[in-house]
Amino acid sequence: MLALLAVLMLGGVAAGCGSDDDDDEGDGGGEAPISKFAIVAPEKGNDYGWNQQGVEAAEQVASDLGIEVEVADNAGYEDVSPILRELSTTAGAEFVVAQASGYNTTAPDVAAQTGVPELVWDNPEANIPETSATAGTASQEGAYLAGVLAAKTSESGNLGIVISADDTNWNKQAGGFVAGARSEDPDVEINLAQIGQAGYADTAGGKRVTEAVIADGADVVFGMGDGSSFGMLQAVEAADGVTFIDVIGDKTSIDDQGVLLSSVLWSFDGLYQDAIDDIGAGTFGEEGYELDLENGGISLLQTDLIDDETWNQLEDTKQQIIDGEIKVPLTEDKAQVEDLIAQG
Amino acid sequence: MSDLLSQEFLTALISGGLVAAMPLLFASLGELVSEQAGVLNVGLEGYMLFGAFLAFVIAYNTGSEWLGLAAGIVAGAVGSLLMVVFSVRMRLDQIVIGIAIILLAEGATSLLFDASYAESRPSLGTPSELAIPLLKEIPILGESVFSQHPIVYVGIALAFVVGWILKRTSAGLSIRAAGERPEALDAAGVSVTATRTWATLCAGGLAGLGGGYLAIVGAGSFTPFITQGAGFIAIVIAMLSRGVAPWTIVGAVLFGMSLSIATALQLIGVEIQTDYVQMLPFIAVIVVLVLFARRSYLPSALALPYVRGEK
Incomplete structure (x- = not known):
């Protein structure tokens, strides 16, 4: 049900009748390899936890790079492929963060279909050059x-x-x-x-x-x-x-x-930044990412x-x-x- | 390994079991009344969510636990109006409407909470408790069983009162007739629809009270989806009670205490996989089902819409 609502809201945004609240456009230098990316989180981005950290990091990276970010939070744990596909096509995202380990098999499939790279969690088999990459934590x-x-x-x-x-x-x-x-x-x-x-x-x-x-x-x-x-x-x-x-x-x-x-x-800031940099360098998906003490x-x-x-x-x-x-x-x-x- | 004989530890476990049991007691008591009248409230979980949310909002904004609990009753009853309108009055399928109520409650309460309190995440603090004179001096039981929130004692008394009403009063007779022989009740000049309406509102109000207790006393706050399936457990307890209201106390306490025992087994480090330990409350219910299910009794017109003159 929540996922369905999210899809409907995304449709509204894509049609130009949605709120701009979730669209952040930063004031960076405009040298970023992409102009817009998206993040899909299973719960609301105000949970003082996983979802909030992900959404805030995405907004921070977008601001730093001067690009847009589309936030689709509260997407639930059900089949999110319609949301991922919508973001990659109609919404115009050039990179999608699938911010839940539960999305880690669906997202690579959607990335292969749409050609828009996706970052997933905890799936080493998802490292596919220029298609999808996996992240984990230490x-x-x-x-x-x-x-x-x-x-x-x-x-x-x-x-x-x-x-x-x-x-x-x-x-x-x-x-x-x-x-x-x-x-x-x-x-x-x-x-x-x-x-x-x-x-x-x-x-x-x-x-x-x-x-x-x-x-x-x-x-x-x-x-x-x-x-x-x-x-x-x-x-x-x-x-x-x-x-x-x-x-x-x-x-x-x-x-x-x-x-x-x-x-x-x-903290996911560095992770998202690295992924976007790798997309620009053409190396995205060649290897995974890991959050640890050393990289902050x-x-x-x-x-x-x-x-x-x-x-x-x-x-x-x-x-x-x-x-x-x-x-x-x-x-x-x-x-x-x-x-x-x-x-x- | 923990010291099982620690008075503080045993007190916490028994108290925790009772706190976990009370939402189930209130909800199953309401469901029992409704089932006796022939209405199966699959949406009990939804009534509890409505009750939990409004109870939290009112208790937080007024500082009164009692107003919060009263609001929980109102919210649950209002939620059950959907069942009354669509199933009792319009005779739509009770199970389908019940599922719809759950989805509505989950979505609505999550949306409202996110819009109002997700940033501040307010808590209600430690709930009040009533220590019963003399009994409170009993080691372990005094500080656990006899030092609870006053609504706990109300709930236990209510189970006996409901049992008496169902068995000994004309209102109780009407309720049971509405679930057993609605055509006979109709022939006697008592409205089946009105009887089922009141019984369903009773289920909603009591489930809402259970949800309110869960938010105010059990959690001290509200979180989306806070009921975690308690409504379904309450339905099972109501069915196992076989129309005898005081049995809901047994079922609810059995489940609540099983939760506490599951925690205790983990803390004392028993050599059993946690997965099995976590199954204990459900195993307890299954065992009771196996022992008593054959003797369980459900009203013959349960979940069936009543249409005058139709067999």
């Missing part, structure tokens, strides 16, 4: 830093990880967090709890499970959940002396109680709750990861995370 590197921070901050020696689903990205970050925490304090206790099979929007479940984790002794909670993370934040705010580490976006502006210790931020795609949010000494140590650790002195484990499966926790 988010476990940022989570490692979060783990170090949590272990240094915790007074109870008990950390909680709450995830909304058995999700590859959540598992990668959970594993990085465990490794980081254990590097700081080998004896730290870590407990992992999952809200549900797909509890991304389960705010009440996020609150309920986080309350249990806190009651179990955790005084730092690392939460990964999309909409359910707002419930996690509620539970942390209601508890005494507990802090929260978020992922992907920055919830500082809604952190009324000052419990947000940090967030593993994902992954970073740790600095808040007032982190003192200078701790932050400096985190900066040192970050450099050690970049230099390869610290190897962060990659745990794409939840069983790997649980094994890592059990090793403590």
Whole structure:
């Protein structure tokens, strides 16, 4: 239903009767290899997470390059091929970002049909020259830093990880967090709890499970959940002396109680910029992209709750990861995370 | 591994289970009344969403949880008017209309939330609670079962009141007749359409109250699609209750506690794959179905439109 609405809205825009609110034209130098690109995101671009980061990065890149961007957010998780095709044809986009791993098989097909290159997520087989390219994250590197921070901050020696689903990205970050925490304090206790099979929007479940984790002794909670993370934040705010580490976006502006210790931020600006540059150079699709600490795609949010000494140590650790002195484990499966926790 | 005997931990688990159970209790109680009258509300999830959203809006803007819960009742009842108009009055298919109501509620509440609160993401804070004197002193149970939001006690009492109304009053007799023998009710001079209308509005109001509880007490905020299928679970609980209203308490608490147990099993590190642990609440419902389904009883005119003189 949401996807259908998005298609109808796109049709309206293409026909010249839509709002211009989503069209940003920057004031750059006009030397960009394309004049317009588009981003399709599954949910609204104001979720303080994946979708917002993607939309804001697209608008920023468009502004920097002086080109137009068409934002089609809230497109849902169903078949988005009509939206992708519409953007590539009628809407005139010369490059499309398919901002959801759920789009990663549809988008390359649409790109092959329309000839407009598409950037997809988490599909190594989608690297097809001048057609499509895949992107991924080394988010476990940022989570490692979060783990170090949590272990240094915790007074109870008990950390909680709450995830909304058995999700590859959540598992990668959970594993990085465990490794980081254990590097700081080998004896730290870590407990992992999952809200549900797909509890991304389960705010009440996020609150309920986080309350249990806190009651179990955790005084730092690392939460990964999309909409359910707002419930996690509620539970942390209601508890005494507990802090929260978020992922992907920055919830500082809604952190009324000052419990947000940090967030593993994902920034897409450089990724989109690199993809557009590669389109200009004719090398798009020859290889994939990855967000990591080194290219700034992954970073740790600095808040007032982190003192200078701790932050400096985190900066040192970050450099050690970049230099390869610290190897962060990659745990794409939840069983790997649980094994890592059990090793403590 | 967690200390299972920790009083704080057990209190949180039991309390969390009850909080998860209450939206199901309210919604299943309303559905039970409606089913007894012959109306199957597949759109229960939609009523809950309407209730959750308006309850959140009113509670946030007035600072009153009670006004918020009242708004939830109104929103759910208004949502059920669609069922009344299209299914009870116009006799369109109850299942199709129910699905349409869900889609409408999901779209409308998401749209309204995105337009008004997506940027600020306000929260309602910690909900109030009523600690029952003396009982609140009982270890673990005192701080979990007997220190809940007052609407919890209202909900449990309501299940018995509804049970009494259905079994012991003429209104209850009319409701059951509308679902069992609508032609007999009609012959007795009682309007089947009016009876089903009131029963459906009751389902909408109670489901809306469940949604309001979910937003105000359960989550402390609203998120699009916040109900996460609770309406469908409530329908199952209503059916398993076999027309006996107090049984909705058992079904709802069983499901809510299963959710808490699933969390506990993860935290104590049992050697079971999380996928199986996450299935526990649903397995509990399936077990109950297997044990009691053969004895389950649904009104013979359930989901059937009533047309005078038509067999």
